[in-house]
Structures are given as structure tokens and as C-alpha cells.
Amino acid sequence: MTDMLLNELEVAPPSVVKQSARDFAAALAETPQFKAFEEATLRLHRDPDAQRAMDAYQSKQQSLQMMLMLNAVGGADKAELQRLHREFVTQPSIAAYARAQADLMAVCQAAADWLSEAIGLNFAAVCGPGCC
């Protein structure tokens, strides 16, 4: 029954679907938001101060991971973690990266919303990394 119904439909072959995915990727890559994101990523990777601030914050966060999960971080550690976080987020290249990422996310969400409405499944939810 299913096969008979499917045979009656005009079916797009996988190669056509993949080409439309590649065309979509090319169109997204051409947006000002994607270009700005690429530039911001490059600047961030080339900024030694930002890399140091990021490493210091991530390293402290990892060392406190268990205590953070248990919500049992001591006052001194909490203050140090907050200081490292402030230093991290106020680095100009990191702040620029965060802004560029937010702008790109807005475009991706708009495209994904459009796709989801058309196909009847939430594209980001079913393809994304899922919740914590």
C-alpha cells in the first residue's frame, strides 16, 4: 500500500535534495552575518590576550566543575571565577565574536523556522545537539 502510494508521487532523488542543501549553505555563507561571524572567529583565534583570558576562565571552571554541579563553590573560588569571567567577556575580540554569533544565530533561527513550518518538523530540535 505504502509502496503503491509512494510510486504515485513525484519523488525528489537524494542527489537533488543534497544539491539544495549545498545551495542553501552557499546562500547562508553569502550573508553579511555569516561573513562577520567568520571574521570575528578569525580575529578571536589570532588574539593572544583573548585566548589567555578564555583559557584561564575555562581552566578554573573545569577545576570547579564538580563543586559547581553541587552548587557548593566556596566564596573565594566563586569570586575568582566571576573575575575571570568578567575578564573573558570584556575582551574586545570575544565581545565582538559573541555579537557576531548572536546575529548569525538570528538568521539561522529565521531560516530554520521557515523550514520547520514547511516540513512539519522542528528542524533545529530534531537535528540539534539537544538539551543539557
Place this chain on the structure above:
Amino acid sequence: MNSSETMLTPYLLTATEALADNPLASEPFAAYHQALARFNSNAEARALLERLSAAQADIRQKQPRNAVTQADLDQLRVFQREVQSNHVIIEYARAQQDAIAYLREINQEIGELLGVDFAALAGRSSC
């Protein structure tokens, strides 16, 4: 024009439309929409899923109060077995999984070209 469209450049909107149209005409999606239509038109299958969902919600609500009884669990298992043996529901679930797997392949194709995970960027964190 809706709010999603206003965020998209004409070039990106055209590519998004094509990206929606082609998978919709693909075999996994044709099968999924047929299975969905069969499910929606089958009152027994819908009622079964509603009963299962209500039983699950009831148990979730009782759990914090330690008020779940053996009868609740037995009833839940009965509903689970009924759902698992309903062909319309099973076909629908299988077709949906196939369509999702196909969407993931499409997302992977996009990601390979962009160097970023499109779906991850498009996701709205609910955590």
C-alpha cells in the same frame, strides 16, 4: 511576509524555499506524511497515545509525593504494550524517525560546507 522571512535575504529565502520543497518531495518525507495522515485519521491510535500520555503525566505528578501505586505502573505497562502493538502508531513512529534521520543528513551536508553546525546555531536553548 512573516517575521522569519524579513530576516532572510532574497537569495537565502529562495534557497530556503528550495531546501524545504525538495526534502518534502523525498521518499522519507512522502512516507512520513502518509503515515501521519493515517495516524491522524485513526481515532483508535490517537486515543491510545492520549491514554498513554495521560498515564505518564499522572505518574510524573505522583512521583514527588511517593504516591505511585503498583496499579498505576501496571496500567502504564498495559498502555505501553497496546501502543507498541498498534501498527498505525508503529508505522508513524518509524516513518518519523526515518524523516528525522534524513533531515540530519541534510544538516550534515550544510555543516560540511559551512564549517559550523547549522541546526545548533538555529536552536533555541530551553535549558
